[in-house]
Amino acid sequence: MNTPRLPLDDIRIIAVEQYGAGPWGSLHLADLGAEVIKIEDPGAGGDVGRYVPPYAEDEDSLFFEVFNRNKRSLSLDxxxxxxxxxxxxxxxxxxxxxxxxxGDVPAKIGITYDDLKHLNPRIVCCSLSGFGMTGPRVAEPGYDYVLQGLLGWMDVTGEPDGPPTKSGLSMVDYSAGFIAAISLLAGVHAARRDGVGMDCDVSLFDTALALLNYPAAWHLNAGYQPHRTRxxxxxxLVPFQLFEAADxxxxxGCPKEKFWQRLTGVVGRPEWAHDPRFATFADRERNRVELLGLLEPLFHTRSAxxxxxxxxxxxVPCGPVNSIxxxxxxxxxxxxxxxxxxxHPRYGRLRLPSTAVRVGGEPRPSRRAPRRNEDFGHVLTEVVGLTDTRISELVDAGAFGPPAEVPGLPDRYREARQP
Structure with a gap:
């Protein structure tokens, strides 16, 4: 009987990643079976996500766990x-x-396609950065919060008379991770088809700008000025918003005309379905203030x-405003x-939100995030095929950080170094 295979179990990814956006993208690939080998800088204590509070102790954090399931870890300088x-x-x-x-670092440390193609002509080098690998901001650090301000997201979020407001979730980071995963898979497909790899240059900036979508198109072509809405x-689309019930x-929301017609019956005003002030999308948008002035008091009269x-x-499309x-x-x-x-060896049984990827019917793996350098032996012997002698030489040469400080180093390599 053949063992079922996951969709990406023939893809190996070397992930020089940290924090949120990068690990979020590769998490989805790992859930689909790709072998994701995290390269963690020993000089920095590994991925900074290991230390994100408030639920962190030593090198274990719940933040790190949720971004790094099903991956492997190798400390490498x-x-x-x-x-x-x-x-x-x-x-x-x-x-x-x-x-x-x-954005300027991949070229500086030699991990672009031009730097690596002599080793593997099919290698795909996917860079996810704040501002991309070109342009005047290439050397600037980019973070979700900064990009939400820079790209207009905060200007259109919140109440009209309130301050600019950040999304409660890191949506630029998460969306950029998705774009990186899509780009990476497209690159692998093309490399296998054509025998030639490439660079994939993905950025938070490009992602956040692309997601401006139709308000940007309205502005560029019709002079629309995006703004916060009550x-x-x-x-x-009117009505499509929050309403305050009694409790x-x-x-x-009424994103189709049929929903508006149904809503008029629910609120006890079926005549509004044919009222010339409210009969169509355009009519309701034009008379937004008047319509909402009628609807909102009605919603106050009953419980949610x-x-x-x-x-x-x-x-009618609807839902509660739930807490997490x-x-x-x-x-x-x-x-x-x-x-x-x-x-988890520290936390015991952990419950975590899954990724949303679903391909076929096979169950997805659910292995905890790796401890730092936990996969030293697997990567060096099974993946790369190094001998114990060669590994000992590399340990002594500082490949994995100061030899006395390499976490998870098997005893035989420590013993080999004893005078």
Whole structure:
């Protein structure tokens, strides 16, 4: 009987990654079966995500766990000749070098396609940076919070009379991770088809700008001025926003004309469906203030649960404004298998949100994030094929950091170094 294979179990990725955006992209690839080998800088104590508070102790953090399931870890000092030698051995047997460093760094440390193609003509070098590998901002560090301000996201988020507001989640980071994963897979496909690898230059800047989408198109072509809207309402579809019920907030939307017609019945005003002020998308947008002035007091009259029951029954798009704990406890969360469990030597049983990738029916792996340098033996012997003698030489040469400080170093290499 053949063992079922995961979709990406024939792809090996060397991930010079840290923090959020980069690890988020490769997490999805690891969930699909790719072998993701994290290269962690021993001089920095590895991925900075290992130390993110508040739930962190020594080199273990819940932040790190949620971004790095199903991956492997190797401490490697790329600045040393010995460390570079190991890295180049890995390039020869891998499909991708994936990084999320500042845009000018891949070229400086020699991990672009031109730097590595002599080792492996099919290697795909995917860089995810703040501002990309070209342009006037190439040397600037880029972080989600900064990009949400720079690219106009904060200017259109929040109440009109309030301050600019950041999204409650790191959506630039997460979206850029998705774009990097898509770009990386496209690169691997082309390299296998054509026999030639390439650079993939992905950035938070490009991602955040692309996601401006139709408001940007309206501005560029029709002079529209994007702005914050009251109660998070849609800029053109009315009604589609938050409404305050007697006891809680709910979201109600009419993105099709049929939903508006149904809503008029739910709120007890069926005549509004044919009222010339509100009959079409354009009519309701033009008379937004008047319509919402009529609707909002109606929603105050009943509980959120009562409104949602009637709206669901009528087939009107709607939902509660849940807290994150509410969302995690929603029955649909469990039904969709969106919480995974891992066993951790410090934390014991961990429950974590899953990724949303679903390809075929095979169960996805659920292995905890690696301790720093945990996969030293696997990577060097099984992946690269080094002998114990060669590994001992590399340890002595500082390939993995100061020899006395290499975490997870098997005893036989420590013993070999004893005078």
């Amino acid at each position: 790329l600045a040393t000749p010995a460390g570079r030698s190991v890295f180049e051995d890995l390039v020869r047997v891998s499909d991708v070098v994936y990084s999320n460093l500042r 109660r998070s309402s849609h800029p053109s 809680a907030w709910i979201v109600v 649960a009562d409104w949602l029951a009637d709206l669901h029954a009528a087939g 704990p509410d969302a995690l406890a929603d029955p649909h969360t469990a039904a969709r298998g969106m919480l995974v469990e891992t066993e």
